[in-house]
Amino acid sequence: MKRFFEKLVEGALLISGSITSITILLIVIFLFKEASGLFNSPVIEDGYVLAFNKDNPVKKLSSYQIKQIFDGAITNWDEVGGKEEPIEVVRLSDLTKYYTEAELGANFENIPAKASELTAKHPGIILFLPNSYIAKNFDGTLLKHETLRPGDFFGGKEWYPTASPSPQYGLLPLLLGTLWVSLGAILLSLPFGIAVAVYLAEISTMRVRNFLKPVIELLAGIPSVVYGFFGLVVIVPFLQKTFQLPVGETGLAGSIVLAIMALPTIITVAEDAMRNVPRAMKEASLALGATQWQTIYRVVIPYAKSGITSAAVLGIGRAIGETMAVLMVTGNAAVIPHTLLEPVRTIPATIAAELGEASAGGGHYQALFALGCILFIITMIISISVEFISSKKYSK
Amino acid sequence: MTSDIRHKKMLTIDAKNVDFYYSEFHALKNINIEVEKNKVVALIGPSGCGKSTFLRLLNRMNDLIDGTRMTGSVLIEGKDIYAPNIHVDELRKEVGMVFQKPNPFPKSIFENVAYGLRVNGIKDKTFIEERVIESIKSAALWNEVKDKLNKSAFALSGGQQQRLCIARALAISPKVLLMDEPASALDPISTSKIEELIYELKKDYTIMIVTHNMQQASRVSDKTAYFYLGEMIEYDDTIKIFTNPTELSTQNYITGRFG
Amino acid sequence: MTPIINTGNIDRKKRISQGVAFTIFKLMSYSVVAMLILILGFIVSKGIGAISWDFLTKAPEEGMTKGGIFPAIVGTLCLVAGSSLFSFPIGIMSGIYMNEYATGNKVATFIRIMTNNLSGVPSVVFGLFGMSLFVNTMKFGDSILAGSLTLGLLSLPLVIRTTEESLKAIDNSYREGSLALGATKLQTIQKVVLPMAFPNIITGLILSIGRVSGETAPILFTVAAYFLPKLPTSIFDQVMALPYHLYVISTSGTDIEASRGIAYGTALVLIVIVLIVNLLANFLRNYFSKKVKTN
Numbered sequence: 034m035k036r037f038f039e040k041l042v043e044g045a046l047l048i049s050g051s052i053t054s055i056t057i058l059l060i061v062i063f064l065f066k067e068a069s070g071l072f073n074s075p076v077i078e079d080g081y082v083l084a085f086n087k088d089n090p091v092k093k094l095s096s097y098q099i100k101q102i103f104d105g106a107i108t109n110w111d112e113v114g115g116k117e118e119p120i121e122v123v124r125l126s127d128l129t130k131y132y133t134e135a136e137l138g139a140n141f142e143n144i145p146a147k148a149s150e151l152t153a154k155h156p157g158i159i160l161f162l163p164n165s166y167i168a169k170n171f172d173g174t175l176l177k178h179e180t181l182r183p184g185d186f187f188g189g190k191e192w193y194p195t196a197s198p199s200p201q202y203g204l205l206p207l208l209l210g211t212l213w214v215s216l217g218a219i220l221l222s223l224p225f226g227i228a229v230a231v232y233l234a235e236i237s238t239m240r241v242r243n244f245l246k247p248v249i250e251l252l253a254g255i256p257s258v259v260y261g262f263f264g265l266v267v268i269v270p271f272l273q274k275t276f277q278l279p280v281g282e283t284g285l286a287g288s289i290v291l292a293i294m295a296l297p298t299i300i301t302v303a304e305d306a307m308r309n310v311p312r313a314m315k316e317a318s319l320a321l322g323a324t325q326w327q328t329i330y331r332v333v334i335p336y337a338k339s340g341i342t343s344a345a346v347l348g349i350g351r352a353i354g355e356t357m358a359v360l361m362v363t364g365n366a367a368v369i370p371h372t373l374l375e376p377v378r379t380i381p382a383t384i385a386a387e388l389g390e391a392s393a394g395g396g397h398y399q400a401l402f403a404l405g406c407i408l409f410i411i412t413m414i415i416s417i418s419v420e421f422i423s424s425k426k427y428s429k
Numbered sequence: 430m431t432s433d434i435r436h437k438k439m440l441t442i443d444a445k446n447v448d449f450y451y452s453e454f455h456a457l458k459n460i461n462i463e464v465e466k467n468k469v470v471a472l473i474g475p476s477g478c479g480k481s482t483f484l485r486l487l488n489r490m491n492d493l494i495d496g497t498r499m500t501g502s503v504l505i506e507g508k509d510i511y512a513p514n515i516h517v518d519e520l521r522k523e524v525g526m527v528f529q530k531p532n533p534f535p536k537s538i539f540e541n542v543a544y545g546l547r548v549n550g551i552k553d554k555t556f557i558e559e560r561v562i563e564s565i566k567s568a569a570l571w572n573e574v575k576d577k578l579n580k581s582a583f584a585l586s587g588g589q590q591q592r593l594c595i596a597r598a599l600a601i602s603p604k605v606l607l608m609d610e611p612a613s614a615l616d617p618i619s620t621s622k623i624e625e626l627i628y629e630l631k632k633d634y635t636i637m638i639v640t641h642n643m644q645q646a647s648r649v650s651d652k653t654a655y656f657y658l659g660e661m662i663e664y665d666d667t668i669k670i671f672t673n674p675t676e677l678s679t680q681n682y683i684t685g686r687f688g
Numbered sequence: 689m690t691p692i693i694n695t696g697n698i699d700r701k702k703r704i705s706q707g708v709a710f711t712i713f714k715l716m717s718y719s720v721v722a723m724l725i726l727i728l729g730f731i732v733s734k735g736i737g738a739i740s741w742d743f744l745t746k747a748p749e750e751g752m753t754k755g756g757i758f759p760a761i762v763g764t765l766c767l768v769a770g771s772s773l774f775s776f777p778i779g780i781m782s783g784i785y786m787n788e789y790a791t792g793n794k795v796a797t798f799i800r801i802m803t804n805n806l807s808g809v810p811s812v813v814f815g816l817f818g819m820s821l822f823v824n825t826m827k828f829g830d831s832i833l834a835g836s837l838t839l840g841l842l843s844l845p846l847v848i849r850t851t852e853e854s855l856k857a858i859d860n861s862y863r864e865g866s867l868a869l870g871a872t873k874l875q876t877i878q879k880v881v882l883p884m885a886f887p888n889i890i891t892g893l894i895l896s897i898g899r900v901s902g903e904t905a906p907i908l909f910t911v912a913a914y915f916l917p918k919l920p921t922s923i924f925d926q927v928m929a930l931p932y933h934l935y936v937i938s939t940s941g942t943d944i945e946a947s948r949g950i951a952y953g954t955a956l957v958l959i960v961i962v963l964i965v966n967l968l969a970n971f972l973r974n975y976f977s978k979k980v981k982t983n
């Protein structure tokens with residue numbers, strides 16, 4: 034009986050122990066499940082169709098091409114692989130330019146017939162209409178089942194989920210924005226973090242250390258939204274004034290806030306690494322007449338290299354995944370950034386800002402989950418590389 | 430700079446009334462010891478009696494431990510090494526140390542030996558190269574490593590690593606060499622190599638060695654000091670200590686009755 | 689061997705460069721302290737004016753430009769309680785399993801790696817996951833239940849790690865002593881190991897509460913309400929929460945300028961929670977470590 038009870042408890046403990054693994058598995062399943070529909074979602078808004086003249090050799094258009102056509106950036110069919118023929122963009126509201134209201138019918142009951150007629154008559158037409166206005170015997174090519182291609186997402190240069198008729202789900206500006214802001218953050222905080230770690234591990238007295246450690250712990254404990262708020266009311270106006278910017282919400286603001294937030298991680302991990310340097314190694318150096326500083330940069334830092342690398346990588350990981358603070362201070366413009374003094378938008382900030390508006394199961398919703406997948410994959414790569422780096426210590 | 434200009438009878442090591450404390454713990458009690466130039470002194474005694482502590486006083490390695498305190502004086506070549514105007518890094522250049530466990534740096538064999546030169550500001554490549562080779566030869570390691578100077582020092586055997594550490598200490602030409610159980614982690618063959626080496630090094634250096642091996646002490650040293658519970662019980666010529674010690678406690682220890 | 693040529697000059701150079709380097713390190717370290725003081729000082733000085741009894745006990749009024757933050761405080765308390773109910777038992781059990789049962793074997797290593805991985809997952813991904821699993825698939829809707837479970841999963845790695853480390857710190861001789869007296873493994877854990885590890889585990893749990901109370905991204909889509917003066921009556925209700933409230937009124941409130949005072953006040957409340965949690969954790973750590981020493 035007692036034996037049985039012990040086994041039972043052990044089983045319960047094992048189950049608890051496996052929860053984290055199960056959670057990771059579930060995260061993978063659910064994130065990818067929600068995102069998986071993305072490449073089955075239509076390139077044009079739900080419930081709408083695009084139609085061409087039936088003699089037009091173009092039968093497919095990518096999401097980005099559609100956007101450019103409707104923006105007027107592409108004006109001739111030969112730019113998208115068709116004949117030399119000017120493109121004629123027609124939306125539902127434009128029908129009144131071709132037909133009188135009487136012709137379209139009091140209740141627009143004639144629209145399907147007229148739309149069909151118009152498409153047949155104009156060789157360069159591209160017509161954007163709700164599904165319901167397409168007649169059964171429509172005289173033209175319908176672009177109806179065209180779906181988003183992986184290239185549109187992974188290679189897409191624009192994130193514009195509300196664009197009509199073709200929402201843009203381009204990953205690049207967000208990914209580059211994320212990396213850009215995180216890189217800025219790590220460049221700011223790494224020298225600081227290592228310096229503080231060196232000070233704590235090798236220079237400071239026990240008393241100073243006992244004072245600094247809680248300070249760093251506190252810095253780590255401040256919630257990210259408070260950092261975001263502080264950034265918003267202090268750092269953003271400060272940057273705006275200093276650099277004479279139109280808006281202070283910039284990548285640099287994000288980098289500064291993230292740098293402060295990543296600091297505790299970097300300090301703690303790097304300090305641990307330096308503390309693990311064998312005493313014998315330091316004594317050997319000092320016994321040869323090296324000063325403490327020479328010992329630090331010639332022996333301690335090289336020896337703790339892998340730990341310091343882990344610290345940097347973990348710091349980057351924190352920066353990449355950080356959501357609220359970045360959302361509040363970076364201005365969230367979804368354009369590919371060129372300098373740190375422009376607004377940028379990161380992947381986590383995009384998810385947080387837009388998921389509330391995206392209708393469940395729609396293309397936008399799926400695209401946001403796809404962003405979640407990307408973020409998850411990046412952080413897994415980071416975790417695994419840290420695991421790898423720290424297992425690769427000096428072999429003796 | 431070499432001491433032959435100085436007074437002939439100048440003692441290389443002269444410790445007077447040394448007391449040492451780890452916080453509250455009184456680890457060394459009134460130690461007095463004099464060592465002449467080019468002599469080998471062995472420190473023996475049961476574990477925890479303060480041998481390492483004393484050795485580490487001579488290059489101020491104990492400064493690194495928080496809460497330690499020393500009274501009395503230690504003169505090396507007539508200079509009080511605990512005087513306020515002494516810089517420890519300069520002192521440690523004069524007083525080399527070899528540790529119990531070989532502790533090479535995770536660098537190449539060459540860089541290990543060159544380390545002391547580099548940290549002391551020597552940039553002349555040919556000088557460094559000559560000095561490294563000379564030191565490795567003095568440490569009787571040359572034949573074993575001459576083809577792999579750029580290999581990691583960790584690739585050497587324990588005994589070779591220890592001789593590398595000796596070469597490393599020799600490279601900056603100290604006046605005194607402190608060795609804390611340099612052979613205790615080694616096999617008998619490596620041990621005898623180290624002993625032969627000490628015999629050779631005696632010509633150029635003053636050596637203080639801690640050992641638990643009585644045969645070793647009697648083979649390599651000119652004088653022997655016996656420590657017990659923080660006190661130096663007896664200090665005399667090695668022959669005397671091992672054949673006819675004054676103190677009973679010394680005799681008991683040497684004959685293996687305790688310790 | 690000839691001694692090295694006079695290097696007195698070098699010795700001075702060495703010491704000067706050491707002095708310069710150490711001064712820089714010291715300055716950088718103290719500027720971290722300055723950073724903390726700047727952030728805390730700013731929020732305390734701006735927020736203290738907003739704090740009043742009404743602020744802490746009344747619902748927001750007039751488009752959240754007036755009134756208090758009581759519903760948000762209650763909401764955060766609910767979420768902290770709910771997530772702790774989930775993560776504490778599971779985390780502690782998991783830590784016990786790793787340190788006491790699967791010592792050093794592959795299972796423990798695997799769990800440890802997975803736990804580390806989980807702790808690296810960004811909080812917004814937890815938000816997505818919680819929304820997909822708890823809100824949509826399990827049909828809890830936006831609710832305290834869904835939010836608590838999401839936050840619970842998020843804080844699990846922290847709880848596991850502190851438990852494991854607390855247990856690891858206990859010398860094996862205590863376990864052996866108990867086992868030698870004929871106690872079973874479970875009894876040993878129950879009667880000897882856990883009581884000794886308890887103080888450190890508690891410290892970890894307190895820190896995890898601090899972490900949970902400040903998280904925003906995971907609750908955005910699982911529980912947090914923009915404006916809901918009514919207090920929750922069941923675990924299937926939505927609630928307001930302090931961090932989300934701060935986000936909302938400082939970025940997208942009806943009148944951002946007018947609600948600044950409230951925003952400072954809310955930030956201050958959050959900071960105070962963090963301060964209390966950290967002070968408490970430090971106090972416990974010192975208190976118990978002294979006690980262990982004198983025993």
Ligand SMILES: Nc1ncnc2c1ncn2[C@@H]1O[C@H](COP(=O)(O)OP(=O)(O)OP(=O)(O)O)[C@@H](O)[C@H]1O
Nearest residue numbers: 451454456474475476477478479480481482483494
């Ligand atoms: N860092 C320290 N802090 C406090 N006490 C210490 C420290 N190092 C050594 N001691 C104590 O000082 C005494 C002398 O130690 P020491 O290392 O000098 O002994 P030893 O003679 O070298 O012993 P062994 O033969 O084992 O190396 C011991 O009782 C030891 O416990």
Ligand SMILES: [Mg+2]
Nearest residue numbers: 480481482609
């Ligand atoms: Mg010793």
